[in-house]
Amino acid sequence: MRWINMVLISTVILFSCESKNAVPAGILKPAKMQTVLWDMLRADAFTYEFITKDSAKKPEAENVKLQQQIFTVHKISKDDFYKSYEFYKSHPDLMQTMLDSLINKATRDKFIITQAKQLKDTLTAKKIPDTLTAQ
Template sequence: MIRVQKRKSNAMAMLIVGACLMILAACSNKNKVPSGVMDHEEMEAVMWDMIQADRYAAISFSGDSLKRNNIKDETLKVYDQVFQIHKISKEEFLKSYKFYLSRPDMLKVVFDSIATKADRRRNEEIHKPDTAKPAPMPPPANPDSTGKLNPARIKSLKDLREMKSEDTSFIPLKKKGPRRFRRPE
């Protein structure tokens, strides 16, 4: 009988210890990243650059028929450049990527951050102030060195006035309806 009680008390103790361990595991930091895996900010930066590399490869190699056939190889070369920039290896990235794939809640945070960054950049581009300078205004009548108006300009203005005062009897008038001409008086 004593043995049965000891077994029950040992089983009960094991159950209590197991429950405590489960509670501690459940209360631990769920967002903790294991060693050898990139943290959230670093993964976001690498993923952003990978997306930009994809865009670059798609745009750059789409027009070149020789490279279009090898676009996958060319894209992998650009990815290698991204890895060099961030000082990581392909294996480190894949290990981190697989970890984040196994944790959709953490991967969602990474992709949400990337989407927010893309939206912010798009809005900055749309609302960028116009840096183009307006066309310069033409200078007024060119005065000569004495500050008077240019005589050639004065002559052309006089000629223009004379042309306006000449007989313009057959110039069509702009009216609604049939075309009518002024008759000389």
């Protein structure tokens, strides 16, 4: 009887110690969700920056197409994404960690692009005056 009680108590303690932030089955894991969310944010930015300026295209329809391409690339469904998004919205600490990582990624990418542009500027041929020719 004592053995059964110990097993029951141990089981209760084990399950009560389970992280409140554990990602349940059917929800995208944080790394995958972060990657998909990054692509979704880039698609939104592309739509805002370029598609809205093209009067021949409908921004909402184009954005839906881009989202579908993202879902296809990541092999998930729209429902998978939005179900996961709702889960992370209801777990602010997990969402905050994910968003902080996305901000760091954006900052890093911007820095790399800026460095590449500066390097290109230093490599462009500059005319050096010829001191041997008569002026």
